[in-house]
Amino acid sequence: MSFSRKTPFLRRGLPALLVALCLPALAHAFTPFVVRDIKVNGIQRVDAGTVFSYLPVKVGEEFTEAEASEAIQRLYATGFFSDVRIDTANDVLVVTVQERPTIASVSFNGMREFDVKGITQSLKQVGFGEGRVFDRSMLERARFEIEQQYLSKGKYGVEINPIITPLPRNRVGVSFEIFEGERAxxxxxxxxxxxxxxxxxxxxxxxxxxxxxxxxxxxxxxxxxxxxxxxxxxxxxxxxxxxxxxxxxxxxxxxxxxxxxxxxxxxxxxEGEPYKVRSVKLAGNLLGLDKNIRDLIAVKAGETFSAAKTNETAKAITEYLGTLGYAFANVNPNPVLDRDNHETDLTFYVDPGKRVYVRRIQIGGNTRTRDEVIRREMRQQEAAWYDGNAIKNSRDRIDRLGYFNEVNVSSEPVPGSTDQIDINVDVKEKPTGLINLGVGYGSTDGVILSAGISQDNIFGSGNTLSLNVNTSEYNRALVLSHTDPYWTKDGISKTTSLYYRRTTPYDSDRGIGDYRVTSYGGGFNFGVPISENDRIFAGVSYEHNKLSDLSANYTPQAYHDFVDQYGESTNSLIFNLGWSKDTRDSALAPTEGSYTRLSADYSILDLEYYMLSAQQQYYLPLGRAFTLAFNGAVDWGRSYSDKDFPVIKNVYGGGIGSVRGYEGASLGGRDTKTDDYLGGARRVYGNMQLYLPFPGATRDRTLRWFIFADAGKVDNPQGECARGRNNYAEDPCGWKYAAGVGLSWQSPLGPLQLSWGRALNAKEGDDKQAFQFQIGTGF
CATH class of the missing domain: 3.10.20.310 (membrane protein fhac)
Structure with missing residues (x-):
């Protein structure tokens, strides 16, 4: 067998199916022969070995017409080639191919509705993306996929035009020009x-x-x-x-x-007709817990059937069994209809499955926080029976640390085992450090330097360390504090603090300070957990205060009275005792639960007084996106000697944190000589806020706007309310009310709150302030 010329088996551009049909007709021009060599022409990126692997013949084997047809079909089926031709010359098999171009880049112009990364991923799932072989049919499929994404969002006027740009080395760039149009x-x-x-x-x-x-x-x-x-x-x-x-x-x-x-x-x-429940039954493996499970049934005989109550019952039974270790319990409600009487017999089939225990708890997502900081909040233990309540409590405790934007706890069966599961705790860390650096200049203070550093999760240890410095000429402060939430393995916390403060109020008429208050001290505070959510606090601190540079005409009379009774220098030893209970689902952006705190300070030595404080917060979810929050607080101070309550220990109200719409610290009595704000020994205030999701920020649960209403007052239970010089203020110690709107955000710089409030019952002499801004506030 010999050939003196090339005998083509396929002309350029014919599809593989047509080749398969035509090849038998060419049998008169093709005689089987033994392949002496195989050559591949036209390849650029595809390896020659790849082409050889799809050929049904090797050197030294006989090549037939059927194998020629099979070779062409195989090579076309790879999708790598737009043209395949097989020739023979002197017993040499020559395969000539033309490669399809590959996609070098995919870009989008004019796309604002979707995230580029998400669309790119969806296109890869239909076979279109960087590094893939370019094909016109796949391009149309990609265009159709993008169009469907827009149609699902109601944008029926979208126009998508793909632009193909040839690139060197047989590549193309694909750009989708998108006109989104308006949403229908x-x-x-x-x-x-x-x-x-x-x-x-x-x-x-x-x-x-x-x-x-x-x-x-x-x-x-x-x-x-x-x-x-x-x-x-x-x-x-x-x-x-x-x-x-x-x-x-x-x-x-x-x-x-x-x-x-x-x-x-x-x-x-x-619609059909409504059905009433004729009977409610339990069936299946009840584990001898019939009474306990029956108490969880919310559906009652004689009531109109309710799918919500039925599902609520099934969920309650499932969660109850989960607390006993049955992580895969299944409860199926089955209503049997009596269509003639429009009644149903409802049976809950209970299958607890097999009791399982937790093999391993795996922590993920924490790049800075140590595993032990998260693990010590877990109430579900490894090698213990699965407990659904313990899992929920663990998630809430981790979230209340305030170190994470997201906390997700999930479980998965252990492969090859029927009685083991693994618990996965995945967190998304948030910035827990706060650095404040400030440089300012004022005509009175001159150059003002302030700095502060606070780290709630220092070195990922769960400890808190803060240092604040203020170098204003008239207000200087140095505060250092450290908190170890697990000072002992039992969860006893310890807080150590040291501070130095110096305040010189400025009087613009005289160009000098009215007086100077210098304070320094330090102390220890311990927290002892008594339950999952309850903690008792106790501590002691020492404080030295000194008043100096008092002016006969410009220092508030209240401070002259203080010096007359206590002297210029005082020392006090302050004991504190408190209790708190926290059931909130998050420390960053609570949506349900409550927070309660009671505390008492008792001072001895030179200053003999006590201060009782209480706070209550409650969060009520209203659907998936709205939260109604309540906050109330009371502070009550009295002197237990024959002296007045020390004015330097007064509490203040007004502004963010108490009653918005009024200037900060402006509630309460006014000094009879200078009209300065004096605060008072008693403070009562309450807030109500309706949190709403911020438009376009549904992924950030810490960014919310709210509508609020505030009420509060500051006064002195041991004396009448001072109204200032010449009775300047009409009713400074009365109840103040305000309402408005605001924005809260856990920003990288710390908790941020903006509010616009309207004072609803301001009187003559009250100082109003509509817009207020603060970083580092709570409720």
Whole structure:
């Protein structure tokens, strides 16, 4: 067998299927031969060995027409080549290919609705991305995938134009030019087939709404496929919660106006009749806990069937079994319908599964915080039976540390084992350090330097260390404190603090200070846990105070009275005792739970007084995105000697932290000589806030805006309220009320709060302040 010329088996551009059909017709021109050599032409990036691996023949083997057809089909099927040709010359098999270009880059211009990383990932899932072989059909598939993403968000006017740019070395760059257009708004929602409930009742159960006054903020009039599917389920739940067990619905009809800006949705429902519960039973393996489980049943015989109560019961039983180690308990409610009488017999089938224990607790996501800081908050132990309550308490305790933006606790079965699981604790750390550096200049203070450093989780140890320095000429301070939350392995905490403060109030009329107060001291405070959420505090501190440079005309009379009674220098030993209880689900942005704190300070030596303090916070979740928060506090100080309560220990109110809308520290009595704010020995205030999610920041749970109402007062229980020089203030010690809006954010610089408040009952002489700003405040 010999060939004097090349015999082509495939012409450029014919598809593999056509080749397979045509090759038999070329048999008269092709005689099988033994391959002496194989050559590959046209490859640039694909390795020659890859081509050899797809050929059904090797050197020294006979090459037939059937193998030629198979070789061509195999090489086309790889997707690497746009053209394949096989020739022979002198028993040499020559494979000539033309490679498809590869995608060097994928970019998007004009895309604002989606994250580039997310879209890029979704395109890779359909086979289109950097490093992939470029194919026109795959390009169209990618364009269609992007378009579907926009349509699911209600952007029906989107235009997507791919631009292909040839690059050296047989590569291309792909750029998608996107005109997003406006999101289509819902103009009408209709329900067909409803008799028991009105259209308005059913529309109230949905998330999607027609355009209205507040939809610019809520966005509920913007159509999306996910929200539509959610509303289908909400309608179903609405009817099932009211006993309509035969409820069914057709797929909602969605139409769009010719201009692609208005959407019309129609739901067609089949209600049926409501059912009452005739009997409630338990079945399955109850582990001898029939009574305990029956107490968890919220559904009662004789009531209208409620899917919400039914699911609530199933969840309660599952969680109860979880506390006993049955992590994979399954509870299935099964209603049996009596259609003639519209009654149902409800049976809860309980399958506890196998009791499991925790093999390992794995910590992840902590790049700075040590594992032990997280592990010591775990109430679920390794090698112990699984306990659902312990898992929840552990998650809440870790979140209340305040070191993490996110805390997720999950469980997974151990491969090959039926009675073991692993617990995964994944955290996302937040900045826990705060550094303040300030340089300023004032006509009175001159150059002002201030610095502060605070680290709530120093070196990832869970300890807190802070140092604050202020070098103003008239206000200087140096404060150093350290807290070890696990001073002992039992969880006893210890706080050590040292401080030095010097204050010289400035009088602009005289150009000098009115007086000087110098204080220094230090102390220890210990916290002893007495339960999962309760802690007792006790401590002692020493403090030295000195008043000097008093002016006969410009120093407040209250400070002259203090010196007359106590002298210029005083020493005091202050004992404190307290109790706190914290059940909040988060220290950063609580949505449920409460916080309670009671404390008492008792001073001996030169200053003989006591101060009682109480605080109560309560967080009530209203749905998934709203939280109603309450805060109340009382401080009550008295002297237990025949002297007045020391003015240097007065408490103050007004501004962020008490009653917004009034200037900071402005509540309470005024000095009769200078009109200076004096505060008082008693302070009472309360706050109510409704937290709402910030538009466009649903991923950041610490960024929220709120509506608030405040009330509070500062006065002196042991004496009348001083109204200032010439009775300047009409009612400085009366109740003050305010309301407004604000913004809170756990910023990288610390807790940030902005508020705009309106004083509702300001009197003559009250100092109002609408806009207020603070970093480092709480509630």
């Amino acid at each position: 708004h819902i103009s009408e929602i209709d329900v067909v087939g409803n008799k028991a409930f009105s259209d308005d009742d059913l529309r109230d159960a949905m998330d999607l709404t027609t355009s209205g006054m507040m939809t610019w903020y809520t966005g509920t009039d913007k159509y999306s496929r996910e929200k539509l599917e959610g509303d289908v389920e909400r309608l179903r739940s609405f009817y099932l919660d009211r006993g309509y067990l035969e409820y069914s619905a057709e797929a909602p009809q969605v139409t769009i106006s010719p201009d692609r800006e208005h959407i019309f949705i129609t739901y067609t429902v089949h």
